[in-house]
Amino acid sequence: MSKNSSVxxxxxxxxxxxxxxxxxxxxxxxxxxxxxxxxxxxxxxGTSFLILVVPLIIAMDRExxxxxxxxxxxxxxxxxxxxxxxxxx
Amino acid sequence: xxxxxxxxxxxxxxxxxxxxxxxxxxxCPIPFEELHREAMMSLKPELFEGCRFDFTKMxxxxxxxxxxxxxxxxxxxSQSAEVIKIPTSxxxxxxxxxxxxxxxxxxxxxxxxxxxxxxxxxxxENLTLKANAQLTSEPHMSxxxxxxxxxxxxxxxxxxxxxxxxxxxxYIQSVTNHLSLGGEVFWAGQHRKSGVGYAARYNTDKxxxxxxxxxxxxxxxxxxxxxxxxxxxxxxxxxxYLSRDVTASFGYDYILRQCxxxxxxxxxxxxxxxxxxxxxxxxNFILSAELDHKKKDYKFGFGLTVGE
Numbered sequence: 001m002s003k004n005s006s007v008x009x010x011x012x013x014x015x016x017x018x019x020x021x022x023x024x025x026x027x028x029x030x031x032x033x034x035x036x037x038x039x040x041x042x043x044x045x046g047t048s049f050l051i052l053v054v055p056l057i058i059a060m061d062r063e064x065x066x067x068x069x070x071x072x073x074x075x076x077x078x079x080x081x082x083x084x085x086x087x088x089x
Numbered sequence: 090x091x092x093x094x095x096x097x098x099x100x101x102x103x104x105x106x107x108x109x110x111x112x113x114x115x116x117c118p119i120p121f122e123e124l125h126r127e128a129m130m131s132l133k134p135e136l137f138e139g140c141r142f143d144f145t146k147m148x149x150x151x152x153x154x155x156x157x158x159x160x161x162x163x164x165x166x167s168q169s170a171e172v173i174k175i176p177t178s179x180x181x182x183x184x185x186x187x188x189x190x191x192x193x194x195x196x197x198x199x200x201x202x203x204x205x206x207x208x209x210x211x212x213x214e215n216l217t218l219k220a221n222a223q224l225t226s227e228p229h230m231s232x233x234x235x236x237x238x239x240x241x242x243x244x245x246x247x248x249x250x251x252x253x254x255x256x257x258x259x260y261i262q263s264v265t266n267h268l269s270l271g272g273e274v275f276w277a278g279q280h281r282k283s284g285v286g287y288a289a290r291y292n293t294d295k296x297x298x299x300x301x302x303x304x305x306x307x308x309x310x311x312x313x314x315x316x317x318x319x320x321x322x323x324x325x326x327x328x329x330y331l332s333r334d335v336t337a338s339f340g341y342d343y344i345l346r347q348c349x350x351x352x353x354x355x356x357x358x359x360x361x362x363x364x365x366x367x368x369x370x371x372x373n374f375i376l377s378a379e380l381d382h383k384k385k386d387y388k389f390g391f392g393l394t395v396g397e
Contacts, residue, residue: 048360051378052352063345
């Protein structure tokens with residue numbers, strides 16, 4: 001038993017194991033930090049996108065739809081309509 | 090909400106401008122204090138937090154009343170980095186008299202005791218008197234200001250007189266068809282401060298570039314590119330030499346048929362958007378959002394404007 005434990009302690013105390021342990025600890029630390037900062041960056045980018053770009057896309061899409069509708073109506077009526085169509089939304 | 094986009098001239102006109110500058114027939118420049126107005130329009134929308142409701146009633150074609158209710162937190166300036174907000178609610182009553190185009194009288198009264206009065210009167214064809222007053226219930230916070238503007242053929246000049254022995258003068262002159270240069274001096278007797286400032290503005294139909302320096306250490310550069318009649322992109326850079334802070338921002342301004350959308354990002358980590366949606370004639374819906382990632386301060390607001 002004592003021989004066994006001494007072998008175990010010799011293994012755990014060996015330089016290789018100790019270095020492996022510290023490297024593993026460092027790697028997990030760095031990975032955690034990286035994950036956290038990536039998450040933060042993603043959060044900032046995502047919320048900024050939501051605020052700045054999403055309304056723009058929606059507004060431009062609707063504008064295009066109105067334009068299409070207008071040109072369609074102009075085609076049907078055969079006269080170019082100068083005014084916008086009042087939309088009740 | 091007027092669009093500031095001038096009509097695009099034909100190429101013939103442009104060529105003529107390029108060939109020869111008629112120095113005796115230059116256009117009148119923009120007033121000195123409105124030098125950055127295109128950039129301000131897209132980069133400084135009136136962001137707010139909470140809810141607001143504005144109602145304007147025209148009693149006749151010269152006189153109108155307006156009522157406005159706003160509710161929401163208000164930020165209190167503090168030394169610490171933390172943001173302190175207290176909830177407030179306000180009602181504002183206002184009256185406006187416009188005798189177009191010579192006289193404008195405007196008064197606003199808030200429930201917290203603030204009173205704002207404004208006057209603009211064209212005394213002569215070229216001479217305009219402007220007066221502003223703000224009265225509050227707190228002592229030493231009331232302000233008064235009087236401006237005298239003279240508009241020449243290719244220059245503008247302004248004299249300013251305010252309380253606290255504030256004196257100021259500014260002058261701006263068109264140098265070529267596109268370029269105008271100006272300067273200002275001011276003296277604040279109460280704070281024993283004085284200063285001078287210089288500004289330049291270059292505008293064509295597609296872009297506006299301005300620069301301003303003042304002896305207070307402020308440097309402001311702005312550039313606006315009009316991509317089309319409905320879209321403009323703006324960027325500005327503001328440095329304060331004495332307090333050593335620099336801010337750069339970039340913004341867009343989309344004027345669509347049913348809405349106007351403005352957005353900006355700046356180097357302090359703040360991004361903001363302001364949407365004005367026209368629901369019906371005289372009925373506007375406003376959405377305002379501002380995210381300050383650095384301070385973790387998020388402001389959202391919505392509002393309704395009725396009548397105009």
